[in-house]
Amino acid sequence: MRRVYADLHIHIGRTSAGEPVKITAARDLTFENIARECATRKGIEVAGIVDCGSPAVMADIDRLVESGEMVELPGGGLRYRDTTTIILGCELETVEDDGGASHHVAYFPGREEIRVFVGLLRRLVTNLNLSSQRCRVPARKLLRMATEVGGIFVPAHAFTPHKSPYGSCVRRLTEMFGEEGMQQLAALELGLSADSFLADRIAELAPLTFLSNSDAHSLPRIAREYNVIEIPAAENGAGGEADSFCPSFQEVVWALKRENGRRVIANYGLDPRLGKYHRTFCTACERITPLEPPVVKCDACGSDKVVKGVLDRIVEIADYPEPRPPSHRPPYHYQVPLQMLPGVGAVALGKLLNRFGTEMKVLHEARAEDLELVIGRKLAALVMRSREGTLSMLAGGGGRYGKPVTDEAEMQLSLGY
Ligand SMILES: [Zn+2]
Numbered sequence: 001m002r003r004v005y006a007d008l009h010i011h012i013g014r015t016s017a018g019e020p021v022k023i024t025a026a027r028d029l030t031f032e033n034i035a036r037e038c039a040t041r042k043g044i045e046v047a048g049i050v051d052c053g054s055p056a057v058m059a060d061i062d063r064l065v066e067s068g069e070m071v072e073l074p075g076g077g078l079r080y081r082d083t084t085t086i087i088l089g090c091e092l093e094t095v096e097d098d099g100g101a102s103h104h105v106a107y108f109p110g111r112e113e114i115r116v117f118v119g120l121l122r123r124l125v126t127n128l129n130l131s132s133q134r135c136r137v138p139a140r141k142l143l144r145m146a147t148e149v150g151g152i153f154v155p156a157h158a159f160t161p162h163k164s165p166y167g168s169c170v171r172r173l174t175e176m177f178g179e180e181g182m183q184q185l186a187a188l189e190l191g192l193s194a195d196s197f198l199a200d201r202i203a204e205l206a207p208l209t210f211l212s213n214s215d216a217h218s219l220p221r222i223a224r225e226y227n228v229i230e231i232p233a234a235e236n237g238a239g240g241e242a243d244s245f246c247p248s249f250q251e252v253v254w255a256l257k258r259e260n261g262r263r264v265i266a267n268y269g270l271d272p273r274l275g276k277y278h279r280t281f282c283t284a285c286e287r288i289t290p291l292e293p294p295v296v297k298c299d300a301c302g303s304d305k306v307v308k309g310v311l312d313r314i315v316e317i318a319d320y321p322e323p324r325p326p327s328h329r330p331p332y333h334y335q336v337p338l339q340m341l342p343g344v345g346a347v348a349l350g351k352l353l354n355r356f357g358t359e360m361k362v363l364h365e366a367r368a369e370d371l372e373l374v375i376g377r378k379l380a381a382l383v384m385r386s387r388e389g390t391l392s393m394l395a396g397g398g399g400r401y402g403k404p405v406t407d408e409a410e411m412q413l414s415l416g417y
Pocket residue numbers: 091103132156157
């Protein structure tokens with residue numbers, strides 16, 4: 001068996017010529033820099049880039065293929081420098097009949113298919129060059145459009161209060177897609193503020209594979225969440241040549257659908273308390289609730305002008321009081337990205353990457369005594385505690401990330417006790 005690391009939701013900030021694609025994303029987040037970062041620093045072997053529908057980005061992709069730096073795989077996907085497969089994706093916003101908006105990512109085997117798909121979008125999207133554009137059709141219709149041209153479809157950050165199926169549209173995904181549509185979904189993306197334990201409290205999600213992706217808007221945030229995919233070693237399936245280690249688009253599709261021996265065997269993600277929308281946030285008193293979920297109104301000022309937390313929303317609509325994972329559900333492991341650990345600044349980060357190679361190695365493999373030699377006892381202990389999941393956390397909400405706290409006094413203070 002071979003295991004590959006996959007992060008399937010990475011944004012593009014600018015094209016190589018500096019034209020904006022996602023305005024809120026970093027300028028150095030270009031197609032080529034993403035491919036290089038995944039291949040060399042992050043250790044990500046399958047990267048889904050979700051702004052490939054932009055014609056300006058497509059020109060960048062064409063150039064990399066023409067120069068030979070990227071090669072189209074027979075089973076779909078593009079191989080970058082023999083180390084990383086790039087999957088071409090397109091995140092879009094759909095609108096239901098009642099006005100509810102949600103984000104979804106469609107992934108395609110290659111340049112040809114995504115071009116055909118973008119051709120269909122021309123009348124529906126105002127500015128195709130920009131990321132996550134509003135597409136004036138309901139999700140069910142976009143699912144059909146993507147599938148018809150050979151793509152797969154994944155609802156994105158499914159529970160966030162802004163622009164997500166459960167967060168801002170429906171109580172049941174089946175209302176949005178219908179029974180038939182549910183079967184066509186390739187997977188469901190959990191988003192940073194949720195995990196499998198929470199999502200498995202909703203009965204209709206049992207058949208779906210869960211994805212934990214970074215939704216990165218800058219290079220360092222790539223792989224803050226990722227998936228481990230298992231592929232039988234003996235053959236290369238519909239993928240590339242026998243000596244290629246890069247899985248193809250087809251391999252990824254099989255893994256999501258759990259076919260032909262391929263599957264997602266683990267999710268790695270933030271402790272959901274670290275996510276930006278984990279708990280309900282009152283916009284009047286700017287406070288994140290510390291009370292038992294679901295909190296749907298501010299418990300301090302009574303205002304209903306709140307950004308409902310992902311945890312609060314899930315508890316509100318759950319079928320079960322405890323998770324009921326189906327037998328195929330893989331383990332979900334928490335990780336705290338190095339840049340979120342208090343006291344780990346640029347200098348410590350640089351030293352760690354120098355010594356251990358990639359962030360994945362530091363987070364999951366490096367031994368405590370080796371870490372101590374590089375960053376000292378205190379910080380090494382923090383990395384170990386984050387690996388064991390024993391750090392205390394202050395939950396995020398309303399667009400503010402949660403944070404690990406090392407000090408009980410700070411915890412009490414922040415909670416306002
Ligand atoms: Zn989105």
